Amino acid sequence: MAAVSLMSMDEAPSDNIVYDGIVDDSPTRPTGLYVRVRNMVKHFSTAKGLFRAVDGVDVDIEPSSIVALLGPSGSGKTTLLRLVAGLETPTAGHIYFDDTDATNLSVQDRQIGFVFQSYALFNHKTVAENIKFGLEVRKLNVDHDKRAAELLALVQLAGLGDRYPKQLSGGQRQRVALARALASNPRLLLLDEPFGALDAVVRKQLRTSLKEIVRSVGVTTIIVTHDQEEAFDLADKVVIFNRGLVEQQGTPTEIIKKPRTPFIMKFVGETNVVPASSVLAKRMRFITPKSKVMFRPHDIKLFKTLDPEEKRTTVAATVADKANLGWVIKYTLRFDDDVECELQLTRQQDEREYNLVVGSRVYVYVSRRAMLGFDPSDVDSTPVV
Template sequence: MIEKSTGELHLNKVKKILGSGEKSVSITIDSLDVNAGSMVTIVGDSGSGKTTLLRLIAGLENPDAGTIIVDGRDYCGIPSAQRDTPYIPHENSLLPHLTVAQNVAFPLGTKAVEHVEQQRVEVLLTTMNLVGISDRFPAELSAGQSQRVAIARALVLHPRLLLLDEPTANLDPSTREQVRRDIKDAQRRRGMSVLLVTHEPQEAMALGEKILVMHRGHIEGVGRPQDMYLRPASVVCARALGDINLLSCAISAVTAGSYQVNVLGKTVWVSGLVPTGATKAQLLVRPEHLRFESKFKNRETQVHANIAVVLETEFCGANRNFLVETIHGTLKIRADAAQFPFGPRDFVALDFNAQDAWLLP
């Protein structure tokens, strides 16, 4: 049964200063709104404030200013233990002397012996695929199993909001995928909101209904995965979700939100976010959106217009990554390995679709 959605979150003018003097770091969240029952993934460079944001919501850090509202209640000043916002770090936080089932039941205290509470634990063991290992101790668990136990323990008190800090870090690919599915299934069944920090762009896009990018202690951008990937608010947001190519160009005309630029030897109209009056910009093209037109070996001997030379290649299974030298500098292309068996020093012609490009300052 899917429960009523909870975890509507509002942060307003939240500020936290960590450290002192020249080494102090400031975290400033002017505004953040999370709908009840939604999954928000958080990405950003190390030290950008991702973990501090979760710890502020959990009550493990106290803000110096601002409000943190969860389901209409101001949580500022409320001790962490009294909040319905458990925080799960990526390090193992299980109690080593308790079994899996006992760890899951631990937050219930003396109530864990009651029949209804025992049923709650059993449901969670089933939901998180832990039934077969319920009598094991933490030392006998894999990293993925330990993470699922920690999540089940956090869910036993029916939290309004779950805060996960890199829950799939250090897991092998198959285990990582299973933990992702378990998290998504638990979130859907419980109807709660989840804020999840990750360093994996693909994970952020696969799990998040919205993606939040942190940068130097503030929110750089937030939006739907497809918008953040294809139409990012800034270069920082673009880089946070994967490899990019930036082609410097001049703006020759503007009309109705479209910009005329000349790149790779052709003039195109593209959409973007450029300040009024700007004459120069950068065209964002993802590696998979640059394409090879043909091979020019023995016919071209220099880079010009849309003609590039292959510098190196990297085999990645079905795809191959290419580094090519162009009039715009070195660019990265991701293309079908079988269809484009180019190698170093091959000359190639490049192209792209204007609708796949995005202009940024």
């Protein structure tokens, strides 16, 4: 097996050690669980009334896959993770691990590894002692020192077993937390905002390495995150929550290219929103009973002059602003009815094709197929109480 890298730029490289698998009397590579959540409901009583945290959710998580639970605050993603972990008792519904009904199994009987944003390491224990903690609690019949050393090699922290958590960087501590979670050969790995406390560069490096490690070990993995880039980069499947329900689930490509609801389109990626009565919507002949229309900035086709041979109907607009955002140029276009939208281009695109001047007139076309009608209530993510 090839070595996997879990290095951060703020950390010194360790010795190059090839990880050859966790050795145990049991199978060396645990088979990931097939997790099925059926009609899952979790309600909480609050001073304001009944909070429907999870309100009838079905999710399938394939063995050895990585699934990201994504959604706004209060949408139900973390509650579902806690239900799968056994940290919450369902109001209704079932959870199946392979063919076993695990709904009422204790946390200890679920063979789960946890990684939290706060690392949850014992500061009075060394790195190696932290990794061995789960083995000691579960009294697993393996060489604890050897297992800790193998896991430190796996997460590229070989030789740091005698250090204490406070002597490590944030990225290193999160790798220790991952090693501890994997120590007892879990069949299911749960991560709750694992990189939220880290800076952007370290976060990106760690998620790349996490993907490699999870695949090498073969453990089914569920990650809760609010970071869309993280979810789409890591996961085989993304499940997007809103108001206790699953709005859409599928591969990252499916969700990005084929949003099924106005909420998904608004939540995933950037959008322009204009009134359904706007000149743009009318000239594009987009007819909807809804009050608003949305479309992606990259769906705008812009012309600097009117081509008499161009058969598409366009709408005149004025370049109201040009924002230089480094590698991205963002133009604000104002139509004659004072409705505005944004056009985003790479710097290279702008220099090659546009280089628009503020105040100049341009002509805009947006395909009706790229437009979606909606009412504000369709994209509301306020938790239901």
